[in-house]
Amino acid sequence: MDAFTNVPSNGKIAMKFEGEDEDDCLIGVALLDESDDVLLATQQGKAIRFAGDDVREFQSRNSTGVRGMRLAAGDEVISLSILHRVGTTGDEREAYLRAAPWKDNENEPTLPADRMEELAAREQFILTVCANGYGKLSSAYEYRRTGRGGQGITNIDNIARNGLVVASFPATKAHQLMLVTNQAKLIRMGLDSMRVIGRGTAGVRLFDVANNEHVVSAALIEESEEVEVEGVETEAGTEAPETTPDSTAE
Secondary structure, three states: OHHHOOOOOOOOOOOOOOHHHOOOOOOOOOOOOOOEEEEEEEOOOEEEEEEHHHOOOOOOOOOOOOOOOOOOOOOOEEEEEEEEOOOOOHHHHHHHHHOOOOOOOOOOOOOOHHHHHHHHHOOOEEEEEEOOOEEEEEEHHHOOOOOOOOOOEEOOOOHHHHOOEEEEEEEOOOOEEEEEEOOOOEEEEEHHHOOEOOOOOOOEEOOOOOOOOOEEEEEEEOOOOOOOOOOOEOOOOOEOOEEOOEOOOO
16 A cells, blocks of 8 residues: 555556556456455356455556456456455355355254354355346355466356346345446345345346346445435336345246
């Protein structure tokens, strides 16, 4: 951070793109420490989670950086998120997920009650939204930490139906979600009505978009925030509604 204490009005170079990365571009900047994890998501439905201390600190702002994720042909990273490390083992995460409080099943917890409560209290969720109006909310415990530079794991399935991923970031049930389309329509919904489903699933319909219409932006709204949506039209002069996700369209 010392390198950015004095930033002139015309800005400072934060990272250099050269050689085979000359056509690359910056998609996100975030603060992290050694106890955090980095989550990268791509438009083709892949994601990778790696330790923050797996990215060494560079002395020069003009450095080209290191590879965070190995992309398939035609794919690109669309989001950068920071996840707080909880301190669990793989077996603990699997045991928790089998009997998670948000799961509608009869699995009895195999972990001690106090540990289940601790993991539930510290659980983070990843919200993923696709261009054709589909999306999902999944537990961050399902995104296992791997080494930096890998090909990643499935973030959301059925890209052919869902369209490309336009956003993927941490969210909670207390948040509200606002989606905007390329036809200047928007919708606002509470995530408390959205059930948590598996990381590799295809998701549910969040926004019933029209033909040739696509979601282009997604934003989280704190429950306490008041957002003015009067005068924004959705269809035939109707104002933007609050809605409930269609949980039947998996």
